[in-house]
Amino acid sequence: MASFLLRRNANLFARSLLGNKEPFRLYFQFKFQRLGRAANMVHSYSSSSGHIRNDFTDLTCPHSWYPQARKKHRRVIMHVGPTNSGKTHHALKQLESSASGVYCGPLRLLAWEIAKRLNKAQVPCDLITGQEREEVDGANHKAVTVEMADVSADYQCAVIDEIQMIGCTTRGYSFTRALLGIAADELHLCGDPAAVPLIQEILKITGDEVEVQFYERLSPLIPLNVPLGSFSNVRNGDCIVTFSRQEIYRLKKRIEKEGKHLCSVVYGSLPPETRTRQASMFNDASSEFDVLVASDAIGMGLNLNISRIIFSTTKKFDGFEVRDLTVPEIKQIAGRAGRYGSNFPEGEVTCLDEEDLPLLHSSLNSPSPILERAGLLPTFDLMYMYSRLHPRNGFYQILAHFLDNAKLSENYFIVNCEQLLKVAAVIDELPLGLHEKYLFCISPADMDDEISSQGLTQFAENYAKKGLVRLREIFTPGSLKVPKTAAALKELESIHKVLDLYVWLSFRLEESFPDRELAASQKAICSMLIEEFLERLGWQRPMARRRLPSHKMSTSLLSQHVRQYL
Numbered sequence: 001m002a003s004f005l006l007r008r009n010a011n012l013f014a015r016s017l018l019g020n021k022e023p024f025r026l027y028f029q030f031k032f033q034r035l036g037r038a039a040n041m042v043h044s045y046s047s048s049s050g051h052i053r054n055d056f057t058d059l060t061c062p063h064s065w066y067p068q069a070r071k072k073h074r075r076v077i078m079h080v081g082p083t084n085s086g087k088t089h090h091a092l093k094q095l096e097s098s099a100s101g102v103y104c105g106p107l108r109l110l111a112w113e114i115a116k117r118l119n120k121a122q123v124p125c126d127l128i129t130g131q132e133r134e135e136v137d138g139a140n141h142k143a144v145t146v147e148m149a150d151v152s153a154d155y156q157c158a159v160i161d162e163i164q165m166i167g168c169t170t171r172g173y174s175f176t177r178a179l180l181g182i183a184a185d186e187l188h189l190c191g192d193p194a195a196v197p198l199i200q201e202i203l204k205i206t207g208d209e210v211e212v213q214f215y216e217r218l219s220p221l222i223p224l225n226v227p228l229g230s231f232s233n234v235r236n237g238d239c240i241v242t243f244s245r246q247e248i249y250r251l252k253k254r255i256e257k258e259g260k261h262l263c264s265v266v267y268g269s270l271p272p273e274t275r276t277r278q279a280s281m282f283n284d285a286s287s288e289f290d291v292l293v294a295s296d297a298i299g300m301g302l303n304l305n306i307s308r309i310i311f312s313t314t315k316k317f318d319g320f321e322v323r324d325l326t327v328p329e330i331k332q333i334a335g336r337a338g339r340y341g342s343n344f345p346e347g348e349v350t351c352l353d354e355e356d357l358p359l360l361h362s363s364l365n366s367p368s369p370i371l372e373r374a375g376l377l378p379t380f381d382l383m384y385m386y387s388r389l390h391p392r393n394g395f396y397q398i399l400a401h402f403l404d405n406a407k408l409s410e411n412y413f414i415v416n417c418e419q420l421l422k423v424a425a426v427i428d429e430l431p432l433g434l435h436e437k438y439l440f441c442i443s444p445a446d447m448d449d450e451i452s453s454q455g456l457t458q459f460a461e462n463y464a465k466k467g468l469v470r471l472r473e474i475f476t477p478g479s480l481k482v483p484k485t486a487a488a489l490k491e492l493e494s495i496h497k498v499l500d501l502y503v504w505l506s507f508r509l510e511e512s513f514p515d516r517e518l519a520a521s522q523k524a525i526c527s528m529l530i531e532e533f534l535e536r537l538g539w540q541r542p543m544a545r546r547r548l549p550s551h552k553m554s555t556s557l558l559s560q561h562v563r564q565y566l
C-alpha cells in the first residue's frame with residue numbers, strides 16, 4: 001500500500017517541484033530566474049578599486065529571502081503554554097476551518113498524527129515528509145515535516161508546531177525558514193513561552209501582526225516523591241524513558257520477564273513506519289502491549305495513552321558528552337503523561353532511581369530559558385552566487401567560507417554544519433555540479449553510521465559516473481534476515497537508513513534513482529524484520545496464551561511476504 005502510494009505520488013511531486021521529465025535542466029533554468037531576484041537581496045559594497053561588489057556572506061536580512069511571504073501582511077498568532085494545554089489543538093481548529101493550509105511539525109510521527117486527525121474530520125489532507133508522499137484526492141491541506149514546508153505556495157492558514165525548535169543547534173534553520181518564508185494569511189505558532197520575545201523581535205521587521213495567546217494545562221501532571229523502586233511496580237500505561245538502544249532492549253526484556261506486561265518500543269533509529277506501528281499498538285487499548293519503553297523520540301507534541309512517565313536516567317549522551325537532561329527536555333518528555341482526552345486524565349512522573357528525583361522536581365518547577373537566537377543556514381542561492389566568483393573552490397571550501405565569514409544580526413546563529421561538512425569532504429572530488437553536491441549534503445545520510453555513510457558515498461559515486469543509480473548495484477534484495485543479535489539489529493537499522501536515503505534521493509533526482517518502489521518495499525521488509533525481532537525479544541509467553549495483535553503479521557505470513565520480493 002505504502003509503495004503504491006509512493007509510486008502514485010512520485011511523479012506528481014517531481015512535476016510540481018521541477019516542471020517536467022527533465023528535472024535537472026529545468027531546475028537550473030528555474031534557479032537562474034530566481035537567482036536574478038536573489039541577487040537584488042544581497043548587500044553591495046564598493047571595493048578599493050571602486051567596483052561595486054556583492055557580499056554574499058551577509059546574512060543579516062534573512063526575511064528578504066522570501067519575497068512571496070513579504071508580499072503578505074500576515075496575522076501571526078502564538079499559542080504558548082505548558083505541555084498538554086491545547087496549543088496545537090486550537091491552532092488545528094483554525095487550520096481545519098480554513099480553505100487551504102499546511103501543518104509543519106518537527107517529527108514524522110506528529111505529521112502523521114495530524115494528517116490522520118484532519119482526514120478523520122473530513123478535511124482531506126496530504127502527508128508529506130522527506131521520504132513519503134501520501135496524497136489524498138481533493139486535498140487543499142498538507143501535514144508536513146518542517147523541512148518540507150513549501151515557501152513558494154500560498155495558504156490561507158499555516159501552523160508551525162514546537163516553534164521553540166527554532167533555537168535547535170542542528171534543525172533550527174528549518175523552523176526559521178518556515179517562520180519567515182511561509183506565505184499564509186494566518187500563521188499559528190505553537191510552543192514554549194520561552195520563544196515569545198525572540199519571535200516578536202524577528203517579526204518586527206516583516207510587518208506581520210503578532211498576537212500571543214497563553215494556555216494552562218488541561219489536566220494535572222503530578223511529580224511523585226517516590227521512585228519506581230522495583231520493576232514489579234510497573235503498571236499498565238507506564239512509559240519508561242531511556243536514551244540508548246541497548247538500554248531500551250534491556251528494559252523491555254526486564255519488564256516482560258516479570259510476566260505481567262508486553263512492551264512497545266520507540267526510539268530514533270527505528271524505522272519511522274515501525275515507530276508508528278509500535279506507538280499505535282501501545283495506544284490501542286485492545287492490544288496486549290500496555291507498556292512503552294522509549295527514548296526522547298516521543299518527547300514532542302505526541303498524544304499517547306501514557307499514565308506515568310518513569311525516567312530510567314536523567315542523563316543523556318548528546319554526541320559529544322554525557323550530560324544532564326535540560327529543563328525543556330524534562331518538561332517535554334514528562335508532558336506526555338496524562339494527556340487530556342486520553343485513557344489517563346491524570347499524569348504522573350517519577351524516576352527509576354531516587355537520586356534522580358531532585359533534578360526532575362526542580363526542572364518541572366522551572367521556566368525554560370528564554371531563547372536568544374534562531375538557527376540559520378546560508379541558502380543554496382547565496383552559495384551558488386559566491387561560487388561563481390570563486391569557481392575553483394569546492395563545496396566544502398564554499399561552505400567553510402560561509403561559516404567563517406557569515407555576517408549575522410544578533411537574533412540569529414548558524415546551525416551546526418558538521419554533518420554537511422562530512423558529506424562535502426567525501427563527495428567534493430566527484431565531478432558533480434554545485435547543486436548536486438548541495439543535495440547530497442542536506443540529504444538525511446547519517447555520516448556517523450558506517451553503513452549509512454558508505455551508502456551515501458556509493459550513491460554519489462555511481463551518480464557522478466553514470467547519472468544512473470540502480471539499487472541492485474549496491475544492495476541485493478533477498479539478503480535481509482530477521483536479526484538474531486543486537487549487532488545484526490543495528491545493521492538492519494543502518495540498511496534501512498540507506499534504503500531511506502535512496503527513496504529521499506529518488507524524490508529529488510527521479511530519473512537517476514529509478515528504483516524507488518524496490519527501495520520502499522525493501523524498507524518495509526526491514527521494518528517487518530525488526531518488528532519480528534522485537535516480537536521474539538523479551539520474555540516469551542507460551543504461544544497458546546499469547547494473542548498477536550490483528551495488525552501484526554505472523555512469522556509465516558512474514559516469510560511469504562519477504563519471498564514475494566526475492
Ligand SMILES: Nc1ncnc2c1ncn2[C@@H]1O[C@H](COP(=O)(O)OP(=O)(O)OP(=O)(O)O)[C@@H](O)[C@H]1O
Pocket residue numbers: 082083084085086087088089090190218300301302303335339340341
Ligand atoms: N478544547 C478541547 N477539546 C477537546 N480536546 C482537546 C481540547 N484541547 C485539547 N484537546 C486534546 O488534548 C490533547 C492535548 O492537546 P494538545 O496536543 O493541543 O496540547 P499541546 O499544548 O499542544 O501539548 P504539547 O506541548 O505537548 O504539544 C490532545 O489530544 C487534544 O486533541
Ligand SMILES: [Mg+2]
Pocket residue numbers: 087088089161190301
Ligand atoms: Mg502540541
